[in-house]
Amino acid sequence: MTTDVITRLDPQSHAAKRGLSDLSIRNLFIIPTILFLIVFNIFPLLYSLYYSFTDFRASTNAPANFIGLQNYRELLNDPFIWNNFVITAKYVIVSVAGQVVVGFGVALLLNRDIPYKGLITTLLLLPMMLSMAVVGLFWKLLYDPSFGIINYALGLGTFEWLANPDMALYAVAITDIWMWSPFVMLLSLAGLSAVPKHLYEAAAIDRAGSLYTFFRITLPLVAPILMIAIIFRTMEAFKTFDLAYILTSQPTTEVLSIRLYKMAFQEWQTGRSCALAYIMLIVVVAITNIYVKYLNKVKER
Amino acid sequence: MAAVRTPAERTLNRLAIVSVLLVTLIFLAPIYWITATAFKPRNLATTVPPTVMFEPEVSPFVKLFLRRSQLREAPSEEQYAAAPWWEQLVFDGGEKVVRSGTGEVRWSAYPDRFMNSLIIAVSSTVLAVGMGTLTAYGFSRFKVAGEQDWLFFILSTRMLPPVVVAIPMFLMYRVFGLTDTHVGLIILYTAFNMSFSVWLMKGFIDEIPREYEEAALVDGYTRLQAFFKVVLPEAATGIAATAVFCFIIAWNEYAFALIMTNRRAQTAPPFIPSQIGSGLPDWTVIAAGTVLFLLPVAIFTFLLRNHLLRGMSFGAIRK
Numbered sequence: 001m002t003t004d005v006i007t008r009l010d011p012q013s014h015a016a017k018r019g020l021s022d023l024s025i026r027n028l029f030i031i032p033t034i035l036f037l038i039v040f041n042i043f044p045l046l047y048s049l050y051y052s053f054t055d056f057r058a059s060t061n062a063p064a065n066f067i068g069l070q071n072y073r074e075l076l077n078d079p080f081i082w083n084n085f086v087i088t089a090k091y092v093i094v095s096v097a098g099q100v101v102v103g104f105g106v107a108l109l110l111n112r113d114i115p116y117k118g119l120i121t122t123l124l125l126l127p128m129m130l131s132m133a134v135v136g137l138f139w140k141l142l143y144d145p146s147f148g149i150i151n152y153a154l155g156l157g158t159f160e161w162l163a164n165p166d167m168a169l170y171a172v173a174i175t176d177i178w179m180w181s182p183f184v185m186l187l188s189l190a191g192l193s194a195v196p197k198h199l200y201e202a203a204a205i206d207r208a209g210s211l212y213t214f215f216r217i218t219l220p221l222v223a224p225i226l227m228i229a230i231i232f233r234t235m236e237a238f239k240t241f242d243l244a245y246i247l248t249s250q251p252t253t254e255v256l257s258i259r260l261y262k263m264a265f266q267e268w269q270t271g272r273s274c275a276l277a278y279i280m281l282i283v284v285v286a287i288t289n290i291y292v293k294y295l296n297k298v299k300e301r
Numbered sequence: 302m303a304a305v306r307t308p309a310e311r312t313l314n315r316l317a318i319v320s321v322l323l324v325t326l327i328f329l330a331p332i333y334w335i336t337a338t339a340f341k342p343r344n345l346a347t348t349v350p351p352t353v354m355f356e357p358e359v360s361p362f363v364k365l366f367l368r369r370s371q372l373r374e375a376p377s378e379e380q381y382a383a384a385p386w387w388e389q390l391v392f393d394g395g396e397k398v399v400r401s402g403t404g405e406v407r408w409s410a411y412p413d414r415f416m417n418s419l420i421i422a423v424s425s426t427v428l429a430v431g432m433g434t435l436t437a438y439g440f441s442r443f444k445v446a447g448e449q450d451w452l453f454f455i456l457s458t459r460m461l462p463p464v465v466v467a468i469p470m471f472l473m474y475r476v477f478g479l480t481d482t483h484v485g486l487i488i489l490y491t492a493f494n495m496s497f498s499v500w501l502m503k504g505f506i507d508e509i510p511r512e513y514e515e516a517a518l519v520d521g522y523t524r525l526q527a528f529f530k531v532v533l534p535e536a537a538t539g540i541a542a543t544a545v546f547c548f549i550i551a552w553n554e555y556a557f558a559l560i561m562t563n564r565r566a567q568t569a570p571p572f573i574p575s576q577i578g579s580g581l582p583d584w585t586v587i588a589a590g591t592v593l594f595l596l597p598v599a600i601f602t603f604l605l606r607n608h609l610l611r612g613m614s615f616g617a618i619r620k
Contacts, residue, residue, distance in 0.1 A: 036432065037495060040488060042458075058472060109320050122603060133553075134594060147351055187614065280465055281465055
């Protein structure tokens, strides 16, 4: 490649030939970042791919023995791991559904003549900017069965949230909904404000009912952006670790990331945990692919 | 929305306003509660029923920064009178300040952890935004073979679950002696934020008209000079917004810090929950630590408010 081929500026420009060539600037700007990501992201992943085929334990000095696909086979046949998958799926569905209902609902309310709309929107967005670990910590105080403000405000007496195996996962999901509904709201607002006003005016002239307007105009036009929010939140909820780990230690809230953390850093089954990491990775890559497809669709509009 | 016309619509709008206010109050209540707890005397923090009205005091913040131990017996009157006001607050709470052999006040672990968070978040932000801006410029202005694939590769590194990356990184760090070091976490957070920084900055740089640089080149600037003197100043707002986002992400990060650090380089997110420990936790002190830690992010959220949409969607959605 020559300088003239790579530049997007006027290729005839004599100016581009002074100083460092465009080619070397391009390489100087891009290659360090790519190398950095390869060394600190791709290389470690290859490293753990190798370990996933061994019985390596990082807590001992014993050398790793190659055991082929045994880790994968055992993991996929382990009912406890499947249970972790089920817990994670339940968590993803409950918390993402909750976020969509609350987030989109609030966005619909906000998409009107509301005084101090900017200030209110910013205040509502605050929860999602906070540290999940610290949010988990102070929700522990809110959920406390005896002195927690939630039971007091809702008049629930000494209802157990986090110590109750059936409730704990929902408690974590509620906290997640509190934190991330604002994200769905933010994206929905962007979608709602992009709906052309003349469509609503036309609907009003035709005396269309508000339900009809919502399902035939609002929803279809907001759907692509809402879909991005849903996929993004699904991906994040699938990876969730901080909230559930800090809020409870119930077996019923052991999502995949927590199982992986325990396997790797408490039970020191390094080889097997690498295999589980790869299984998770495949799921995340699949969701990411869908996400990027939708991103490109929205960008094209 | 369309102007309000009929009485029915006006009622509907009023209803919407009331609902919005209600929702806002509900959403802010948890933040209000933890902030209120940070200003309560210890005996009011965990009352049944919860105490809503109280006289605020700063003793939780004093206790947050000092190492202290339970009082065996009440301090003598001279001792109490001779102590500075902040030490009297600790006495009032039934505790005394721990001193070193030479009588110096001992600091708690909190200021250290807070500083660790600050050092690590700032350093990784500078690195990620610096490298990210250069890379974004490279992708924005020059032809790169397989550009979309490279950008997808960069994005994909961000989608990996932290615990998944942490396992091999932990093994590598052990070999190179980087566990529980500032450098170790800075590298991890830089790598974690890099894709975000590249994607966001590419969006900002794409919006700067090429004509600006072309004019500079015609005026005799070299390409590098044009980049530093024309493109960077034009991209300043974008760089600032990207930096604040990267800072917040690094500041809030928990999983890597939990796995890679335990003392020397430990940041605040794994430290603050670890204070609960065993026995009866002093929720006022934990709340004080939480509020101080959340405050910078709350301020930044207000500064960032016009860029939140763009940042949270990785630069995909712009207004």
